[in-house]
Amino acid sequence: MLKRSRKARRLPNDGPRNGWYETLRSPPPARTIEGVVKADFAVIGAGTCGCAVARRLAELRPDDEIVLVEATRVGYGTSGRNAGFMLDHHSHGGLKQFEVARNNDRLFTAGTAYLRELVETHQIRCDWSDWGRIYVAAEASAEDALKGVAGGLDRLGVPWREVDRDGLEKIIGTRFYRRGVRAEGSALVQPAAMMRGLAATLPINVALYEESPVIELSRSGGFRLACPEGTIEAKQVILANHVFAEELGFLKHRIVPLASFASLTRPLTEIEVGQVGSDGEFGLLPANDNGSTVRLTLDRRILMRNTLHYARSKRFSPELLTEVADNHRQSIARRWPGLANVEFVGTWGGILGFTRNEGAVFGAIGDGLWAVMTADAAPMTKGAIGGKLLAEHICGIDSELLTVMLSLPKAAILPPDPILRFVVNREIDKFAATGAGER
Numbered sequence: 001m002l003k004r005s006r007k008a009r010r011l012p013n014d015g016p017r018n019g020w021y022e023t024l025r026s027p028p029p030a031r032t033i034e035g036v037v038k039a040d041f042a043v044i045g046a047g048t049c050g051c052a053v054a055r056r057l058a059e060l061r062p063d064d065e066i067v068l069v070e071a072t073r074v075g076y077g078t079s080g081r082n083a084g085f086m087l088d089h090h091s092h093g094g095l096k097q098f099e100v101a102r103n104n105d106r107l108f109t110a111g112t113a114y115l116r117e118l119v120e121t122h123q124i125r126c127d128w129s130d131w132g133r134i135y136v137a138a139e140a141s142a143e144d145a146l147k148g149v150a151g152g153l154d155r156l157g158v159p160w161r162e163v164d165r166d167g168l169e170k171i172i173g174t175r176f177y178r179r180g181v182r183a184e185g186s187a188l189v190q191p192a193a194m195m196r197g198l199a200a201t202l203p204i205n206v207a208l209y210e211e212s213p214v215i216e217l218s219r220s221g222g223f224r225l226a227c228p229e230g231t232i233e234a235k236q237v238i239l240a241n242h243v244f245a246e247e248l249g250f251l252k253h254r255i256v257p258l259a260s261f262a263s264l265t266r267p268l269t270e271i272e273v274g275q276v277g278s279d280g281e282f283g284l285l286p287a288n289d290n291g292s293t294v295r296l297t298l299d300r301r302i303l304m305r306n307t308l309h310y311a312r313s314k315r316f317s318p319e320l321l322t323e324v325a326d327n328h329r330q331s332i333a334r335r336w337p338g339l340a341n342v343e344f345v346g347t348w349g350g351i352l353g354f355t356r357n358e359g360a361v362f363g364a365i366g367d368g369l370w371a372v373m374t375a376d377a378a379p380m381t382k383g384a385i386g387g388k389l390l391a392e393h394i395c396g397i398d399s400e401l402l403t404v405m406l407s408l409p410k411a412a413i414l415p416p417d418p419i420l421r422f423v424v425n426r427e428i429d430k431f432a433a434t435g436a437g438e439r
Contacts, residue, residue, distance in 0.1 A: 005218035006249040010314060012071040012213060012241070019264030019346025020084070020192035021076045023299075027196070030073060030210035033227040037207070039067040042225055042234035044214050045241030046070035047079035048380050049372045051198045052114075052387025053238055058203035060395045066206045067232055069225070071213035071241075074199040078242050079380065080192035081350030083262060083293045083305050085133060085283060087378040088112035088185045091152025092135075092285075098155065100358045103404045104382065105156050110401055111381030112187060114388060115194075124197030127298045132184040133283045134163060136177040138291070139437040143178070145287040150181050158183055172284070172296070173277035176335045180284070188283045188295065191380070214241075217248055223368070236394075239371040240387065243314065243353050251361055254411040255353040255375055256424060259311035261321070262293075263328040263347040268300045268339070275336050276302070290431035291438035292331050302339065304328040306439050308431070309349070310424045312417060316349040324349070331439055352379065359411035362386060363393065370394060375411065 040061070043054045046068050054068040071077070088109045119128050137146040153160045163171070163180040199208055209227075216226040217237070225232040239245045243257045268276065276296050284294040292306040307324050309316075325347040333340035353375040361373035372390045374383030389405050392398075414420055 005216055007216045008214065008247050010247045011215065012077060012244050013315065017346035018076055018081050018192065018348045019262070019344070020190055021073075021080055022346050023190075023264070024075070024193055024196065027073060031208065033069065033209045033212040033230040033232060035230045037067060037209070037230065037232045038065070039207070039232060039234045040064035041066045041236050041238060042223065042232050043068045043238045043240055044225070045239070045244070046074045046199055046208060046210070047077055047195070047240065047242060048383035049242075049374055049387040050238075050240035051195070051202065052384045053240055053372060053391045054206045055198075055202055056388045056391030057394065058206045060391060060397070062203070062205060064205065067234065068202070068206055068208045069212050069214060069227070069232065070208070070210045071244075073210050074208070075192035075195040078350050079383070080195045081262070081348055082191050082380060083295060083303060084189045084191045085285065085293075086112050086115055086187040086189055086381050087133070088381065089153065089156060089158045089183065090377045091149045091156065091158070092377060097358055100408060101152070102156060103407060104358065104377070106401070106404050107385050108378040108381045111378070111383070111385035112185070115381065115384050116187065118198060118201070119194065122197065122201040124194060124201065126194035126197055127188070127190045128194070129188045129281060129298060130185070131188050131279075131281055131283060132182060133186050133285050134168070134171075134180040134182045135287050136168070136180040136284050136291070137287045137438070138177050139435065140178070141434055142288040142291070142438055146179065146181055149287050153181070153183060169277075171277045171279050172282050173275050174335045188281065190297070214248070236368040236370070238390070239365075239369070240373075242373055243351055245371060245373065250365065251371060251373065253414045253416060254361060255355060255373065256414065256420065257311040257314065258352050258354055258424065259309040259316065259349045260305055260352060261307045261309070261324040261328075261347065261349045262303055262305035263325055263344045265302045265342045266345055268302070268342065272339060272342065273300050275338050286438055288431070288435035288438040290435035294335070302332060302342070304331050306331060308428045310421055310428070311349070311351050312421065314351060321347050321349070327439065355411040356414055357409050357412040360405065360408040361411050362390060362405060362408070
């Protein structure tokens with residue numbers, strides 16, 4: 001129950017130069033909250049979860065007014081900052097809680113199918129490709145991790161095939177990796193473009209407002225959401241603003257905020273693209289936690305993502321981003337020496353959320369107050385189906401998939417800082433020590 005006003009301690013600020021976003025045309029000026037806006041539902045956060053819950057609510061309640069409010073611009077924040085893997089299955093680090101893993105896997109599969117349907121139905125131009133993904137190992141120390149990936153896929157009943165060093169060289173143009181495990185089904189996208197497309201095709205009874213951070217949330221009968229230039233008055237509120245929910249005082253000590261960083265190059269020239277294999281695109285996921293996620297996009301850019309950082313502050317200093325960009329340049333040079341000096345269009349950080357028990361943030365957290373947050377593996381696909389299912393849950397529509405979602409454990413309480421910071425940084429150092437050559 002919301003018994004008092006909640007003021008935001010920090011507003012979302014993901015930092016500059018989201019490369020995915022910068023490759024797109026500039027959007028029209030933002031529609032911002034001004035004066036008083038009234039709604040039946042206010043959804044905070046226009047990422048994957050927020051767009052999905054707003055869309056499904058609007059479909060189920062066509063006479064209701066839904067306000068979707070975003071602090072920055074759609075596609076610029078977390079959902080537009082990931083590596084663009086829409087995972088239908090995922091196996092990483094073993095399956096310690098197999099029932100939970102299997103249920104999550106069903107949600108990933110449903111989320112991928114849901115996003116694919118939306119992209120196809122609305123003809124969203126986001127370079128959607130069903131290329132799949134390859135989990136890779138560069139060092140002998142990562143071989144066991146790769147075996148764990150394969151074993152997890154076997155337990156989940158997901159077909160895969162091994163790719164040896166020669167096969168990888170043909171696909172990606174380098175002998176950097178020893179071998180890989182390839183699984184089909186997952187999609188690759190330009191995530192900022194997909195998010196823009198999802199927001200642009202929302203039902204008519206969804207009103208999208210951008211550049212309107214919620215700076216205070218209070219209750220007096222209904223809810224009042226204060227923004228810099230106006231307010232929203234809503235009967236019900238849905239928090240879909242990821243780790244920034246804790247900045248409004250909700251869901252504290254439930255999610256570990258862990259940043260991963262990416263750089264995106266300019267398009268490769270005809271000569272340069274000859275160095276990166278024969279497929280025309282690829283998507284690589286590291287078997288080792290310290291490894292790099294690597295893509296060649298359909299428009300011939302290299303995405304390099306690595307370097308982990310505890311992100312409780314949700315801010316990335318210029319010095320940190322300079323260090324990260326240097327890491328990424330070295331990672332590219334190790335794989336393709338001839339591409340060591342290709343210019344970056346952006347280097348940025350994005351915040352992932354992890355729980356201590358593979359738990360979920362989903363459902364009611366007060367009278368008329370709801371929350372959905374994607375955490376752990378496959379955040380885009382699980383977030384999309386999670387948002388859709390929350391809308392159905394609110395509207396009283398049961399399904400087998402909703403039962404699966406509700407069966408997941410609630411995200412367990414975490415220790416506060418500085419204890420959590422110490423534990424997370426120790427794990428990051430451990431990953432680095434056991435897989436230095438994977439980066």
